[in-house]
Amino acid sequence: MTAAKGKRLTIPFLVGVIALLAGALSGIYWLRPPDFRLATLPPGPALADFHLLDYDGRAHSLADYRGRVLVIFFGYVHCPDVCPAELFKLAQVMKRLGSASDRVQVLFITLDPERDTPALLKSYVTAFDPHFIGLTGTVSQIDKVAAGFYVAHAKVPVGNDYGIDHSAATYILDARGNRRLLGELSTRIDDFAHDLEILAR
Amino acid sequence: MHRTKINAHFLGRPVEFSGLQKILISRFLRTRWAWLPTLVFWTLAVPAAGPAAESLEVVNAWSRATPPGISIGVAYFEIVNWGDRDVLEHLETPIARQAQMHSMRTVAGVMQMRELGSVDIPARGRVRFEPNNLHVMLIDLIHPLKKRDRFPLTLVFQHAGAVQVEVIVQDLGAMSAPGASDPS
Numbered sequence: 001m002t003a004a005k006g007k008r009l010t011i012p013f014l015v016g017v018i019a020l021l022a023g024a025l026s027g028i029y030w031l032r033p034p035d036f037r038l039a040t041l042p043p044g045p046a047l048a049d050f051h052l053l054d055y056d057g058r059a060h061s062l063a064d065y066r067g068r069v070l071v072i073f074f075g076y077v078h079c080p081d082v083c084p085a086e087l088f089k090l091a092q093v094m095k096r097l098g099s100a101s102d103r104v105q106v107l108f109i110t111l112d113p114e115r116d117t118p119a120l121l122k123s124y125v126t127a128f129d130p131h132f133i134g135l136t137g138t139v140s141q142i143d144k145v146a147a148g149f150y151v152a153h154a155k156v157p158v159g160n161d162y163g164i165d166h167s168a169a170t171y172i173l174d175a176r177g178n179r180r181l182l183g184e185l186s187t188r189i190d191d192f193a194h195d196l197e198i199l200a201r
Numbered sequence: 202m203h204r205t206k207i208n209a210h211f212l213g214r215p216v217e218f219s220g221l222q223k224i225l226i227s228r229f230l231r232t233r234w235a236w237l238p239t240l241v242f243w244t245l246a247v248p249a250a251g252p253a254a255e256s257l258e259v260v261n262a263w264s265r266a267t268p269p270g271i272s273i274g275v276a277y278f279e280i281v282n283w284g285d286r287d288v289l290e291h292l293e294t295p296i297a298r299q300a301q302m303h304s305m306r307t308v309a310g311v312m313q314m315r316e317l318g319s320v321d322i323p324a325r326g327r328v329r330f331e332p333n334n335l336h337v338m339l340i341d342l343i344h345p346l347k348k349r350d351r352f353p354l355t356l357v358f359q360h361a362g363a364v365q366v367e368v369i370v371q372d373l374g375a376m377s378a379p380g381a382s383d384p385s
Contacts, residue, residue: 080275080338081305082312084265088374120270127268127373158316159301159340168312185307185333 034198037191038172038181047177050145052109052135055122060135062177069104069199070173071183074151076112076164077124082185084128086170089189091129096193103175103200106132111153111164113142149179174199256284257322257361261378262354262368267345274339274346276300276354276368277330277378282322288359289320289328294368296352298341305333314338322358332376346370 049062062070071090075083087108094101108125110116113136116124125134136142146153153166170183172195181195218226229235262278274297280289292300302317312333320335322328330336337354346352350370357363369379 077271078273079314080273081303081314081332081336084275084374085332085376086374088372091374123270124268152311156313156315158303158314158338159299161340163314165311165313167310168307169310184310185312 036181036195036198038183038187038195041179041182044179047173047179048144048148050137050141050148052137052141052145053118055118055125055134055136057118060133062173065105065173066177067103067175069175069196070171070177071104071106071196072109072149072171072173073106074109074111074146074149074153074166076110076166077116077120078112078161078163082168086168086185087125087128087132090170090192091132092189093192093196094129094131096189097196097200100197100200101131104196108132108134109142109145110134110136111142111146111151111166113137113139172196172199257282257287257358257364259356259364259366262366263375263378264339264346264352264368264370265375266348266350266370266373267342268373269345271345272341274342276337276339277332278337278354278356278366278368279330280322280328280356282324282326282328284324285360286324287322287361289322290357290359291319292337292357293355294339294352296343296346296354297339298343299339300354301338301340303336303338305336307333348372 047062051059051061054060071093073083073086073090075086077083090106094104094106097104106129108121110121116134116136118134118136121134121136125132137145149171151167151169153164155162156165157163168185170187170192171179172181172183174180180199183192258281260279260281262276264274264276267274276294289302292302294300302320304315304317306313317335320328328335348370351367352370353365354368355363355365371377371379
């Protein structure tokens with residue numbers, strides 16, 4: 001009698017426990033952090049907004065891009081080796097993203113506003129992808145924006161001219177303007193596309 | 202027994218053999234080991250002589266297309282040295298006013314480009330000029346480089362002298378020489 005009663009209670013109890021476990025597991029699964037392949041940035045202080053000009057003289061601020069994932073690369077036009085390779089890679093990433101690329105914007109911010117005239121910047125940046133935007137400003141505006149991203153940059157003499165040592169990272173901001181990921185020169189096209197697709201959802 | 206006529210030359214001059222030598226040589230030439238000296242010569246002398254004539258080679262020279270209006274470019278290649286240590290001293294090309302040797306390295310995430318006065322080529326070693334590493338910066342291009350263009354580049358070495366190569370222009374941001382697949 002008592003054994004039968006115990007049995008009757010045990011079955012609903014077990015079913016309940018299994019349902020709870022399944023619920024918890026699926027909750028953990030759905031709420032788990034996305035498995036990014038790029039280095040993730042800890043949530044830091046909000047980025048100060050910037051006001052820069054694009055190569056057509058239009059004003060751009062960070063806030064203009066809310067709702068879109070931003071991919072920001074700092075460089076300069078007279079950079080023969082690294083910058084073209086990185087921009088070319090980002091152009092291929094955008095192709096790989098297909099329709100999701102509508103929700104992603106690549107910005108190239110020059111660290112050499114003195115030499116990189118708007119016309120030069122336009123010719124350079126759009127050669128990689130016509131949707132890429134090149135931004136410039138005064139030396140102090142650029143310095144401020146770079147500092148906000150912790151981008152180190154310094155002029156160094158190269159021959160009779162100069163080059164610019166600079167952080168070669170690619171910064172990725174989510175649609176709400178938060179710093180999220182950091183791409184490197186070694187980051188593969190596939191990995192960029194994988195992570196941007198998650199952020200662009 | 203018929204006589205085999207022996208015509209031997211050493212350093213361009215005919216060599217005289219004595220009667221006994223002639224008999225021994227003609228007998229040897231008719232044995233089944235006559236092919237042996239030829240084989241020994243080709244296996245030892247020829248490979249040794251080949252690289253000696255050209256102890257250094259520059260291969261896989263390539264460049265990247267440049268956007269219109271941009272006056273700088275890049276060139277990469279590989280130097281294969283079978284000989285003794287050499288030094289790459291400078292470069293010349295009709296496509297640009299100047300061709301500088303640069304090093305590129307990333308220190309704590311910051312890329313640093315520096316001009317090099319010369320580049321050491323170790324004995325029996327290879328030196329690669331490649332993306333994110335050593336490269337040639339072309340300054341003041343006479344015209345933008347288009348994909349599939351070709352231009353000459355002369356590398357001047359301390360010992361090997363001037364070596365001219367043909368540089369093949371690849372895509373804007375290509376990462377490797379023509380034929381090689383881009384890692385992505």
